[in-house]
Amino acid sequence: MTSTQTAPQTAGAVTPAAGDDIIVQVSGLCKFFGSRRAVDNVSFTIRQGECVGFLGPNGAGKTTTINMLLGLVEKSGGTMRIMHLDIPAQQQEAKCFIGVVPQTDSLDPDLTVEENLLTYASYFNITGRKARAKSAELLEFFALANRRQEIIEHLSGGQRRRLLLARALINEPKLLILDEPTVGLDPQARHLIWERLEILQQQGTTMLLTSHYLDEVEHLSSRVLILDHGKIVAQGVPQQLITELVGIDVFVIEGTTAELDALEKSFKQCEATTERVNDKLYAYTQEDCSRLESLLKKSRSWLRRPANLEDLFIQLTGRSLRES
Amino acid sequence: MKHLRFWTLWRRNSRVWRKHVMATLIGNLGQPLLFLLAMGYGIGHEMQTIDGLTYLQFLAPGLVTSSVMYSAAFETTYGSYTRLSMQKTYEAILMTPLGITDIALGEIFWGASKGLLSAIIMLAMLPLFGVWPSIWTLALLPVLFMSGVFFAAFGLIMTALASSYEFFNYFISLILTPLFLFSGIFFPLKTIVPSARIFFELLPLTPIVTLSRMLCYGQFHEPWLLKIAGSLLLTLFTCWLSVIFLRKRLIQ
């Protein structure tokens, strides 16, 4: 697979007039399931051409927020606008501009690969030659052209997910919403999808993306929103957030309790925040602490790496497991 | 064509149906045809005529309506429930400009179309049994379609309430089977005491069975307009309810 392939046309390529580039505007959005606050006063904006990463542990409220944007869940409060259309009042119009890759596979098992696309196109009132051409273009782009007549059951997990993506693009959406588009796939299948998303992103497609593969979100997203317990706990440009909230470098050191206690003290003198997890010491440094490396020679093992989104994520949402 | 969006779902269903036409047709037509054979031929010979009709003639139009009822109701229960729960078809459709009303109408009209089709095939086969429908039978077709809409909408309400396929056993045992047996398909309702008869006359399938028999043989001795108007009102009400129930089920 080469990434030099031409991407299917999406509406994102058009440059809008200044100030008129807001695609999604959500403010004070809430959803209560009984007494559970699944989404609690969430506000954000997505502008034309942005790829916004939507992060948070299981049960944080990502899918619920997306489903409210799609009208599948009724909001308990707040306002939502997509392309200046009021949601849910103008939901049906808004959906003409949205493409969705849902969290759960909803391909039509009664239909073949191509029929899936053509049928979905017909829901958008795209029919005949236009639908066939668009479907052929998308199957080509997602490396499914030779699977055109296949029944869905015979596709691999990666192929199904690519078909879901192709389906989401059938109406040339102005906003592409992806809810964990690569979850459960092997690395090869995942990379193929991320490669395609990258092409779409470079081409200017506006995206809202949730994923648990943080390195990939970091790579694709121009901005991230981190959600926990239904609230936004941080938002901004990934690298900026990481430097501000985590630091520059991360040291991970293994050793005895006594050794780690001593090291922790040294790191504290070097503008670093530290964390102990079992027999490991994590030090997040705000400045260059490479001079401390000489102290680490005696340790069982240690490494130093740049701070990443995963560190930020853990820092904001903790290490404890979440029930979904 | 904003208001005809539901039609695209109808087309999706017909596309799937065309892939296994035979199996579904046999499933829908098998039972009423076997009844016609067993009851009409089997015990029909031993019975006197009813209102000037042989028992086979008496039975045939009613069985046609029952095939509409079963085809339409089965499609929007077992068929729709599969699309709702396992296949997540509705969820996928709700991400397009189609709304709940479009889904409900698409499913209902599809179910009704299947009902009408089994009716047409059964009517066309009646001459094989020596039963010759009149020209008025053409006027019966829209009535049968309306009845298909009613039972498809009823089935869709059951689907919106169902938590598993087993739930439909209640629908079949407590609603469809009693309607099949007590709507005047197998015996004339005249034989029931007047005070109880009114109840049977008001069952939703009864006016359709009566109309079916009247139009099939070109007789107009009953208030046909009243029966059509009443059934139409009930059908519209049931469609409206089905949209409400489906919305409750699909939107959290």
Ligand SMILES: Nc1ncnc2c1ncn2[C@@H]1O[C@H](COP(=O)(O)OP(=O)(O)O)[C@@H](O)[C@H]1O
């Ligand atoms: N239909 C529902 N009824 C009750 N609670 C729900 C429902 N849907 C989601 N929730 C709850 O809302 C919270 C947020 O869920 P969700 O949006 O799916 O999280 P995420 O997608 O971030 O993993 C969870 O606590 C979940 O259990």
Ligand SMILES: [Mg+2]
């Ligand atoms: Mg989710």
